[in-house]
Amino acid sequence: MGLEIVDDIRKDYVRDLIESGKRVDGRGFREYREINVEKDVIKRAEGSARVRIGNTDVLVGVKLEPGAPFPDAPGEGVIITNAEFVPLASPEFESGPPDENSVQLARVVDRGIRGSEAIDLAKLCIEEGEKVWMVFIDIHILDNDGNLVDAAALGAIASLLNIRIPNERYGLTGEDTLPMRDTPVAVTTVEIEGNILVDPDFNEENAAASRLTVISNADGTLSGMQKSGSGGLKEEEIAEMVEIGIEKGGEIREKFL
Amino acid sequence: MGLEIVDDIRKDYVRDLIESGKRVDGRGFREYREINVEKDVIKRAEGSARVRIGNTDVLVGVKLEPGAPFPDAPGEGVIITNAEFVPLASPEFESGPPDENSVQLARVVDRGIRGSEAIDLAKLCIEEGEKVWMVFIDIHILDNDGNLVDAAALGAIASLLNIRIPNERYGLTGEDTLPMRDTPVAVTTVEIEGNILVDPDFNEENAAASRLTVISNADGTLSGMQKSGSGGLKEEEIAEMVEIGIEKGGEIREKFL
Amino acid sequence: MGLEIVDDIRKDYVRDLIESGKRVDGRGFREYREINVEKDVIKRAEGSARVRIGNTDVLVGVKLEPGAPFPDAPGEGVIITNAEFVPLASPEFESGPPDENSVQLARVVDRGIRGSEAIDLAKLCIEEGEKVWMVFIDIHILDNDGNLVDAAALGAIASLLNIRIPNERYGLTGEDTLPMRDTPVAVTTVEIEGNILVDPDFNEENAAASRLTVISNADGTLSGMQKSGSGGLKEEEIAEMVEIGIEKGGEIREKFL
């Protein structure tokens, strides 16, 4: 109960500041926190990246293993995206099977990659109908200070861009790299008291009623969108959020991918 | 606690009425509520039926998929019966894995079908030792006003009587229908204050200490029986329950199957 | 709360006695309770033994079934050790998946057998890379009066020493017995108020801060060790515990294996 009151006070503080045109950390409404991307940080993974957005810290590792294709796509590799909200990363996270937030995060990142057709799944076929590469994208949250989805999506595409296919390890031959066809980038905005803010931190996420993630591609098309939160959005707010998504997505792509 | 008292009052009311020879809804002791059977209600299932007994509403769907036979019966199809007590159907039901009541329901329905040898399992063999039809009988409760087992068992046999074997869907050839050899029907009675009542509704089930389900076949033989509840039954009460089971089972078979 | 106080009083009583050089049941510090080993008690198992140490009662059954080898050891059988702390055995045990204590027990017993290379795993190969014998060692606790690990480890090796390989049951040919190469024995000691006691009973286990299990072989070498409990041990205490482990292990081996 005591904690709930503190929580309310913090939300009110965030909202009041925003009404007066400011954010707690002094950023502009359309400004990201500092982004830092370290690639190839995990030796045991075929691709990896650690993405920090402000204090948010996400490690993505990609492993490739041979496996059976889906019966309805016998000539295509399989992408499996998983997110672990390990309790190390946040007092809000708990041990146990993935909850709805980690499931949503993994599925949104996954859909962004699929929607953009960034990976040519046909190139991951080893033997049609029998054996294909399973691409496991594992999102491991280390520190949750908000906007996990943008960090996770950026970590995923950064990892995928430098995949080493482990042919030798499994006694196979074939190309060792995986040419990527696109670079989807997720940009999340929130609506607080009628204002649209990009890259919400943890307190801003809590203070916001609605959040929209917009995933856009190199050519400016959209390859995924997800509204979350218990509020509603107006058509013109969505239009603004999409505009920000495409613009900021382009900036991030240019700088980090 | 408040709810427990209401529950006790309701049980007492049911029992008092029955002692004076009456049921809450005015039925005779050997009278079913109105039964309604709709067949082939689900396009995606190979067989289906929706059975209503009074306000009790049960949907049964049967799916057939190729699978591996059991090692000790390499030339026979496999029946898998499952019941979901989805929380939509009753304030007593909870989300989660099947509890003992749903497990019991599924197993009693399953044993009735096996005991009567209604399905010629050898006809479900596709390739001996390798591939047989798996018959998934899924019992989905929609509204629980008591006597789920009679509704579920009737839904199961009604669904099985009109199975379309999905050979084409799996690139197989063979007969498209499944000749059935018997029509087991479940009839449930309860004992309340020394009286035997057929087709208990939800409140009668709660007021009863013992319940007996009797499954009988077209030739009057028995192919399943299950006592439940924390009470006992006398030999002559069981004899009456079996008599009712065979009689009412015959009436239901004639009318609905 | 009331129970906790009783528990504290019992611990104090055990500790006070030990400080004055005595154990509750009158044993010497380096004395085991009476050990009783019954072999081949379960017909359905390929090997079994019931071990009683005082009131502690453990049943071990070993089953062999053909299965696939691990990819990194295609010519070797597989040992799978599992412990069930069924709630029948102790008011402290609860239904549900194995907790950390039962996992630890199974893993310590398992490591003792592996470490000593008691089983020649190559002799359990049926067809290299395809089919090997899976050796399931199941530890079933019946009565927990402390020192489960010594009883379980003794039951496991006693069961393994008389394995009948079920070739016929699976239509295979081959040798029906499994020559064993060593006989690891576990000996557990605890430290209470600076004293080292062997074979702690339930109350002594609770009163002790640290416990050490030492697994030794016929030639006096060590093939496993596990400290447990929330206390620490001095180097010289460990030395004494190892000495007792080897000595008592030898006595048990001679008498029961």
Add this chain to the structure above:
Amino acid sequence: MKEGKEEIELIKEGKRLDGRGFDELRPIKIEVGVLKRADGSCYFELGDNKVIAAVYGPREMHPRHAQDAKMAVVKFRYNMAPFSVDDRKRPGPDRRSVEISKVSREALDPVIMREYYPKTAIDVYVEILQSDAGTRTAGINAASIALADAGIPMKDLVSSVAVGKIDGEIVLDLNAIEDNHGEADMPVAMVARTNTITLLQMDGRLEREEFERGLKLAMGACHQIYELQRAALIDRYSESVDVGEGEA
């Protein structure tokens, strides 16, 4: 949207395979109050989708530490019957149903007067009995009506429909074959009276202009559905409402 699948022509002579125009809904059928035990319920057909929603509550919230001292907690469970799809679905929640349950709950939250019932739970259950793409939108439509049927105070109903892209065209309310072979799918939910979007997801690939056009198309159709929802509630206790030119 799946790569590598065989290409199918989904539009012939300006019509979709089931004869619909680009901006045409599938037939809708609504029945209110179809379950006895639930506090509110609704059966909803959208083409070949058959869904049923039930509402229980406000009722005691378990476990207690999950209660909210200031408002009711809405719980939403989207569940597919094993026989509702071509390949039998294993019973129990999977990742897809967990996500749909979450976004569906968030689609309804904005209209429910949760502050009237602090510390309680309002349980919304949606069962998919037969599926043909669009089940989450049908479920939200049904749940919205079931909430009203249960007497839960609401600011307004929520109406939901998907739009998508097939053979290069933006069309309304994809069915399964269109969803499987199309280029994008975008479910939307809306409070009709205020044009407030409460659910928005997008899957596949769309130009920005296509997205904006699709959103407008969905919003228009939500108004249509809203009228059918209202009519069904007005007719409650009388008979069911049949709509659309299909055989539904």
Add this chain to the structure above:
Amino acid sequence: MKEGKEEIELIKEGKRLDGRGFDELRPIKIEVGVLKRADGSCYFELGDNKVIAAVYGPREMHPRHAQDAKMAVVKFRYNMAPFSVDDRKRPGPDRRSVEISKVSREALDPVIMREYYPKTAIDVYVEILQSDAGTRTAGINAASIALADAGIPMKDLVSSVAVGKIDGEIVLDLNAIEDNHGEADMPVAMVARTNTITLLQMDGRLEREEFERGLKLAMGACHQIYELQRAALIDRYSESVDVGEGEA
């Protein structure tokens, strides 16, 4: 009762494969109070079945909301050891054991004076160490004695046995080969003093007349078992009771 299995002649010259007559029980061996930690316990052999039952309680009921304000809640857990059957059983409950636990609990409920201990739990645990058909009946017999050994007030003991149909004959107490190749199996539990049936299940196919004859056969055998149960309890703290002509 399984179709498609090879046919086996189960009766030769009026005797069953193990030499028993049609109405003959397998050898029974009972030991009371075999466990130290449990409040009450019993080891029970029925032919090649070896089962052990333990009782804990009345004790505090967790979780609290599952307490019954008017009487003790009886919990029953039937569990097979992995090595108790020919094909190793994976540890943990399966659907069969969930059902057996339920009907076994309901077989014992009628004799336990549950109203003496409101808000408490009485836990009954049955472990099957070796199985040869009839484990649930052996478990109920053992549990009934363990309850008495724990000092739980009971109206009477419950006694249990199965009857079945093999090679067209109604016989008592099927063993595994008879159960696997027979035509019907029917476990029964009874309060001997009042001839009250507290468990009745039937599996397979029986004429009505066969059912009635089988029920009478089972009831008679329950009286026999009841006497053995009583004798074992009377002998408690002395030695075990060996019964039957077998080598058990």
Add this chain to the structure above:
Amino acid sequence: MKEGKEEIELIKEGKRLDGRGFDELRPIKIEVGVLKRADGSCYFELGDNKVIAAVYGPREMHPRHAQDAKMAVVKFRYNMAPFSVDDRKRPGPDRRSVEISKVSREALDPVIMREYYPKTAIDVYVEILQSDAGTRTAGINAASIALADAGIPMKDLVSSVAVGKIDGEIVLDLNAIEDNHGEADMPVAMVARTNTITLLQMDGRLEREEFERGLKLAMGACHQIYELQRAALIDRYSESVDVGEGEA
């Protein structure tokens, strides 16, 4: 220690494959306070092992019936990231991680002043990001520092390292290839100031004399690690501490 694996020569000309001497640690790198949300945290590299530890608490203990009225309950969760090993690890606890969590907690318990915070929980989380044998010892070293960083009152730090036997020699701090092809592995944790052993496990086969020699070797190395841990804590809020001749 696995039988049947191909033999690999692990020692050449008195040096190990990675060039280390028998009593030489791998390079160690320590960073304190690396996480914002946690109350205390530590990043620890031991050769190619990369682990991170976080501490939360003392905080309210759930569920309440698991509280200890006299002292804080320490919970420890050792978890491997799916990508930390060559064959992807399925997320979630397995038996190995359950055991490691238990013995690691018991390695730390002796130094934590648990009686200062009755009824609370102190949660220690260790994530293995990259693994190369020795992860549990690295995790204990990291956790010990994270506890101090969280301000939890402790009698002293706990330091941990493994010794093992390869090619017949007792050596310090096995890496993965040595662990896979060696003859024994023995992780040890110790309170350096008092030379108290708080974790001791042994796997493989050792002569008694080898065990005693190994234990001494581990204890000496724990003193080395202890100094690095202390230095890292002293440098807290400044920069990280690099140690060893490797490229780490």
